[in-house]
Amino acid sequence: MSLSLEELQSTLASVQEELQRVRQRLNELERVVSIDTDDDGIRRVYLECNDLVVRPAHDPRWISLNLGAGEDGGYLHLHYRDEATVAAELSLDGAGSPQFVMRGKDFQPRVSIFAQDECGLMAVHADAGRPGAVMRAQPRGGSVAVLQKDGSSRAVLVHDDGEVTEDGIVKPPATDLLFADGDLHTTVKLHSDGQGGMLSLGPPGQPDAIALVAREDGPALMLHSPAELHSISMMALDTSAQICVHEGKVPGTGYEAHVATGNSGSNLALRGASNEKAVDISSLDMASSLTLHDRNGETRIMLAHHHDSHSALTLQSTGDEDGFRAIASNEVSSVELMSPRDPETKILQAVTADKPVVILQKQKRPLLLFGEGDQGGIISAYGNGPGQAGIATLSGGPVAGSLLLSTADGTPQLTLDSTDHGGRMLINNDLGFQRVVLGVHQEAGGLYLNNTGSIGVQAVALPNGGVVIVNDSEGGIAASMPEDIEDSHPDWGSLPDSF
Numbered sequence: 001m002s003l004s005l006e007e008l009q010s011t012l013a014s015v016q017e018e019l020q021r022v023r024q025r026l027n028e029l030e031r032v033v034s035i036d037t038d039d040d041g042i043r044r045v046y047l048e049c050n051d052l053v054v055r056p057a058h059d060p061r062w063i064s065l066n067l068g069a070g071e072d073g074g075y076l077h078l079h080y081r082d083e084a085t086v087a088a089e090l091s092l093d094g095a096g097s098p099q100f101v102m103r104g105k106d107f108q109p110r111v112s113i114f115a116q117d118e119c120g121l122m123a124v125h126a127d128a129g130r131p132g133a134v135m136r137a138q139p140r141g142g143s144v145a146v147l148q149k150d151g152s153s154r155a156v157l158v159h160d161d162g163e164v165t166e167d168g169i170v171k172p173p174a175t176d177l178l179f180a181d182g183d184l185h186t187t188v189k190l191h192s193d194g195q196g197g198m199l200s201l202g203p204p205g206q207p208d209a210i211a212l213v214a215r216e217d218g219p220a221l222m223l224h225s226p227a228e229l230h231s232i233s234m235m236a237l238d239t240s241a242q243i244c245v246h247e248g249k250v251p252g253t254g255y256e257a258h259v260a261t262g263n264s265g266s267n268l269a270l271r272g273a274s275n276e277k278a279v280d281i282s283s284l285d286m287a288s289s290l291t292l293h294d295r296n297g298e299t300r301i302m303l304a305h306h307h308d309s310h311s312a313l314t315l316q317s318t319g320d321e322d323g324f325r326a327i328a329s330n331e332v333s334s335v336e337l338m339s340p341r342d343p344e345t346k347i348l349q350a351v352t353a354d355k356p357v358v359i360l361q362k363q364k365r366p367l368l369l370f371g372e373g374d375q376g377g378i379i380s381a382y383g384n385g386p387g388q389a390g391i392a393t394l395s396g397g398p399v400a401g402s403l404l405l406s407t408a409d410g411t412p413q414l415t416l417d418s419t420d421h422g423g424r425m426l427i428n429n430d431l432g433f434q435r436v437v438l439g440v441h442q443e444a445g446g447l448y449l450n451n452t453g454s455i456g457v458q459a460v461a462l463p464n465g466g467v468v469i470v471n472d473s474e475g476g477i478a479a480s481m482p483e484d485i486e487d488s489h490p491d492w493g494s495l496p497d498s499f
Contacts, residue, residue, distance in 0.1 A: 072096070080105055104129075141173075148182060155179045224249055239263055246271075294318070365389065375402075383408075 034046045052067035062084070066077040073092035080087045089101045093114070102111040108129030114121040119137040126132050131147035141159040148154045155178065162173040172194045179188035185204035191197060195215055202209030203226070211222040218237040225231065233244040233251060240262030247254030256271040265284035272278045276297035282289050289304035300318075305311040310329030317323050321343040325336040334350035348359040358370035362384070369380040376396025383389035385408075393404040400418035407413060407430070415426040422440030429435050437448040446460040458469040472478040 152184055153178075153180060154182075 032047060032049050034048075035043065036046070037043050050069055052065075053063055054065040054067075055062065056064050059082075062082055063077075063079050064081075066075075066079070068075055068077075070091075072094055073096065075089065075091035077086045078088040079085065083105060085105050085107055086103055087105075089103065091099055091101075093099050097115040099115070100111075100113040101109050104110050104127070106128060108127075109123075109125050110129075111125070112121075112123040114123075117139075119139065121137070122135040124132045124134075130149055131151040133147060134143075134145045136143050136145070138158075138160070140161040140163060143156060143158040145153040145157075146155040157175070157177050159175045160171075160173065162171045164170050174191060174193040176192075177188075177190040178186050180186050181204050183204060186207040187202060187204065189198075189200045189207060191199075197214050199212040200208045200210065206224070206226065206228070208222075209224050209226070211220075213220045213222075218235060220236075221232075221234040223232040228249045229247065231246055231249055231251075233242075233246070235242045240260055242258065242260040244251050244256060244258045246252075246256035246258075251258075252275050254271075254273060254275055256269075256275060258267075258269040258271070260267045260269075265282060267283070268279075268281040269277060270279035272295060274295075276295060277293050278297075279293070280289070280291045287304055287306040289302060291299050291303075292301035294300050300316045302312070302314045304313075310327055312328075313324070313326040314322050315324035317340050319340050321338060321340060322336075323338055323340055325334075325338070327334050332350055332352050334348065336349075337347040339345035342363060344364045345362045348357075348361065350357050350359075355372045357372070358368075359366055360368040365384065366380075366382045367384065368382070369378070371378045371380075373395050375398055378393060378395040380391055380393040382391050389408045390413075391404075391406040391408065391410065393402075393406065395402045395404070397417060399420060400423070402415065402417035404412055404416075405414040411430070411432040412426075412428055413430075413432075414428070415424075417424055417426075419439065419441070421442050422445075424437070424439035426434055427436035427438075433453065435450055437446075439446060444460055444462050446458065448455065448459075449457040454473060455471045455475055458467070458471070460467045466481075468481040469477055470479045
């Protein structure tokens, strides 16, 4: 059967229309897919479209991947298997910054990655999108935060590379780790920088109830009470170690107990209500001491021991002068009682290696002395004249006591003492030379007067009667009563020239 011309023309027109449609379709496809060979001879295929949907070959009912472009830019969606829910989303936010979100089947985010202010941010979430943790880059470092249910931070790790501020202050690189409670109160803080580290602990509202600091020169520990009414501060350095228990948060404001030890010794100090020093106990290389102070911090009682030297105790009243002083050494032990108004008016008691002495002194001048002499005890009384003060000395002896009256320079003027036979009195001139002797020898009593050392007059009472002799300048007898001494008094020759 043959076609007519009309039928052939109609068929040809239909074919031309179809070809036109194919050409238009191919033109449209070429705008989406282009195939080219580059200068290296590599065949390249280019695809350009608004949306790309990829379905699995075995089950094209659900979308596996969706690549498209919206008002904010391009996006890439990965879908769960057999679900219409997006599992992962790569897109641009309204500011044109890239973001990546991984979602659960409830469409709530599980992982979020963003770029904000030229820094990256990554957040991880738990079921139903509950916040879990955030990792953030900072212009000079970064941070990691563990979040609680409402999205607020429960723990944060932060690092800062440091900077030099406009006023020239250098902030070194530092790393901090912080833990907080449900109300965002910091309870633990760990800080580290180029100079050391710090750990602070505390209940809500008091983040530094405990502070532990370690630096190159040594560690320090500080403990504060809940109301910060009392604190403990400790420090350990190469040169010293210290413990301070004090009122308030900072030492130096109230009651305080301070213990320190170092290269030169150790010390315990107690301070009063206004932080004045009240008690001090020190142990040094050469001495140890205990001091008690008044409310102004002035020393009032001091007890000290100087190693291999002496021990001393000093008491002071509310005035400026010492009232009591005691010293004990290898050479002497002494006790002084001073007037509260005149320190040179005092009582001094001392014991040397083998002799005791007591001195009563007024305004630098002695008044009484109690001591030990060669023959026994001595009591000396001094006059109160500023220039010429006589001295009266009462002392013991081998037979009886002795009384000596002297001038201020110690020159003897009158002596009352004893011999083996009885009492004796000696009277001297102003130079201390003997001029009068009155005494007892055996059963006789006598009086001897001399001038410049030569016997002048002798009066003696003997068993046979009295004798008076007047001597010449050579010591010979110039006159006597009776005249014949040898015949009248045969015992005269046995008497001494003086007593």
